Amino acid sequence: xxxxxxxxxxxxxxxxxxxxxxxxxxxxxxxxxxxxxxxxxxxxxxxxxxxxxxxxxxxxxxxxxxxxxxxxxxxxxxxxxxxxxxxxxxxxxxxxxxxxxxxxxxxxxxxxxxxxxxxxxxxxxxxxxxxxxxxxxxxxxxxxxxxxxxxxxxxxxxxxxxxxxxxxxxxxxxxxxxxxxxxxxxxxxxxxxxxxxxxxxxxxxxxxxxxxxxxxx
Amino acid sequence: xxxxxxxxxxxxxxxxxxxxxxxxxxxxxxxxxxxxxxxxxxxxxxxxxxxxxxxxxxxxxxxxxxxxxxxxxxxxxxxxxxxxxxxxxxxxxxxxxxxxxxxxxxxxxxxxxxxxxxxxxxxxxxxxxxxxxxxxxxxxxxxxxxxxxxxxxxxxxxxxxxx
Numbered sequence: 428x429x430x431x432x433x434x435x436x437x438x439x440x441x442x443x444x445x446x447x448x449x450x451x452x453x454x455x456x457x458x459x460x461x462x463x464x465x466x467x468x469x470x471x472x473x474x475x476x477x478x479x480x481x482x483x484x485x486x487x488x489x490x491x492x493x494x495x496x497x498x499x500x501x502x503x504x505x506x507x508x509x510x511x512x513x514x515x516x517x518x519x520x521x522x523x524x525x526x527x528x529x530x531x532x533x534x535x536x537x538x539x540x541x542x543x544x545x546x547x548x549x550x551x552x553x554x555x556x557x558x559x560x561x562x563x564x565x566x567x568x569x570x571x572x573x574x575x576x577x578x579x580x581x582x583x584x585x586x587x588x589x590x591x592x593x594x595x596x597x598x599x600x601x602x603x604x605x606x607x608x609x610x611x612x613x614x615x616x617x618x619x620x621x622x623x624x625x626x627x628x629x630x631x632x633x634x635x636x637x638x639x640x641x642x643x644x
Numbered sequence: 645x646x647x648x649x650x651x652x653x654x655x656x657x658x659x660x661x662x663x664x665x666x667x668x669x670x671x672x673x674x675x676x677x678x679x680x681x682x683x684x685x686x687x688x689x690x691x692x693x694x695x696x697x698x699x700x701x702x703x704x705x706x707x708x709x710x711x712x713x714x715x716x717x718x719x720x721x722x723x724x725x726x727x728x729x730x731x732x733x734x735x736x737x738x739x740x741x742x743x744x745x746x747x748x749x750x751x752x753x754x755x756x757x758x759x760x761x762x763x764x765x766x767x768x769x770x771x772x773x774x775x776x777x778x779x780x781x782x783x784x785x786x787x788x789x790x791x792x793x794x795x796x797x798x799x800x801x802x803x804x805x806x807x
Contacts, residue, residue, distance in 0.1 A: 528720040529785055530792040535751045559794070580720055606791035625791035626750065 468599055475499075475602035477624060491602060491611070491622035498523070498613045499600035503557065503591035506578055511555070511591055517617050519551045520639035525594055525601075525609040527559045528580040532626035533608040537584045539629040543636055544588055550640055551615065556586060559594035559607060612639040680709045680786035680793060683800045684762070693773035693806035696736045701726070701765045701800060703782065710758035711784040713743025717757050722785035722795045726765050732776045733804050737768040748789060771806035778804055 477491040498521075502512040513521070524540060526533035544554050558577050563569040574592070581590050598604065601611065604624070612621040612635040621635040637644050684702040691697035705711055714723045728735040741764060743757035765782075780800040786793050 527792075527794075529722045529795065531721070531754060531756055531787065532748060532790055532792055535748060535754060561795075576720060605793060607794075608791075626748065627790075628750075 472599050472603045475600060477602055477604065477622065489606070489622075489624035491619070491624075493602060493611065493619045494622055496619055497617050498611060498619050499597070501597040501600075503593055503597065505589050505591055506574070506581065511589055513555070513613075514617075516553060516555070516613075518615050519553050520547075520615055520636065520641075521613040522552075522554045522636060522639065523601075523611040523613065524554055524556050525559055525604055525607060525611075526556060527607055528577055529560070530607040534580075534584060536608055536626055536629075536632070537586060539632055541585065541587060543629070543633055547636055547640065550642070552636060552640055554588040556581075556588055556590040557594040557597070558590060558592050559598075560592075561595075562593055610635070612636065614639050614641060678706070679796060679798050680706050681711060681782065681784050681796075681798055682706075683782065683798060686802065688803040688805065689769075690805045690807060691769055691771055693771060696768040696770050699767050699769060699802075701767055701802075702762060703759075703765065704762045705760050705786070709786045709788050710746055710756070710760045711786045713757045713759055714740035715743065715757060717755060721756070722783070724759060724782065724784040726767060726780055726782050726800070728778060728780040730776065730778045732774065733769055733771040733778045733806075735767060735780070736770050739766040741765070769804060771804050773806050776804045776806065778802055 475491070475493050477489045498513060500512065500514050502510050505511050513523075522540070526537075540554055544552065560573060560577055562573055577590070577592065606624050608623075608626065610623045610632075611619050612623075614620045620638045623631065623635060634644055682704050684704055686699065686701075689697070689699050691699075711724050712721050714725065716723055724740065726735070726738050726740075741759065743759055746756045746758045746760075747754060767780075778801070780802070781797045782800055783795060783797045785795040
């Protein structure tokens with residue numbers, strides 16, 4: 428009897444040790460996966476991140492390594508709740524305009540964008556406004572309030588082009604832009620032909636749009 | 645006996661595999677880049693326990709940048725705001741400085757109300773008796789003449805000694 432009890436106790440201990448070890452293995456595996464995922468994301472951002480480089484007049488300008496490369500595809504939701512994918516605009520020249528309701532320079536350039544869109548829409552040009560306003564996805568009440576705020580700004584600015592929400596979710600492949608407004612100009616084949624950071628002149632915006640359209644300046 | 649041996653082999657193998665630090669390189673999600681606003685002083689204040697005590701908190705906005713004041717001209721702009729959540733120290737009152745008007749060169753009609761350079765936030769604390777290391781936060785949103793940066797919060801660490 429005593430021997431039997433000892434065997435049972437020993438087996439219980441063995442079982443506990445095995446469970447503990449399997450648990451540790453799982454934890455280590457999860458941690459390694461998270462680490463690899465973060466490293467991959469960091470690498471993606473580093474490869475896409477804009478840099479300050481001096482131009483011919485030694486004025487520092489932001490330059491994106493994404494110019495000349497395919498625009499990373501994404502699917503976001505517009506203000507009506509409909510999914511919008513960049514891939515669906517292939518064949519058109521597109522300006523991805525990263526903005527936010529709290530960004531005063533963004534509001535200054537918006538009327539210029541509206542004018543230029545009207546001027547070049549007939550040639551196959553479209554603008555996708557990507558909002559980088561924070562969205563509290565965990566709090567339904569706050570989320571609704573934030574979306575209403577964006578809708579209000581869009582209405583006040585009379586923006587006629589699609590406005591997509593949750594820009595933060597596509598930030599990494601676009602180099603995690605840290606300044607707004609930021610725009611990427613994509614040609615008909617889906618290649619980024621120009622990028623602009625900050626408030627630029629209407630003439631410069633138009634020059635980039637014409638590049639995306641493949642039209643000489 | 646066999647079960648014990650098998651378990652021992654599994655345990656040793658697993659411990660070997662997990663010998664490296666389990667969380668190498670996991671990054672915090674702290675904001676990147678240099679903060680546009682720095683907290684200057686004070687680092688330590690002595691106050692009367694249980695009574696509102698005034699403290700002037702000094703901040704500096706980096707050269708070439710501005711942040712919205714506490715009362716920007718439109719509600720979609722993010723105001724500069726001081727907050728404190730602490731069990732022992734309460735923020736009973738906060739007075740913000742008056743901002744100055746600013747306009748971008750390309751649109752002089754669009755006026756913002758901003759802080760530049762050094763600015764002082766006048767706060768009143770009520771603290772229970774004791775030595776409390778509190779961390780308030782200042783939230784702001786900064787721009788230069790042509791770009792804006794996302795809203796950001798910085799810690800405002802103060803040693804509050806309540807006697």
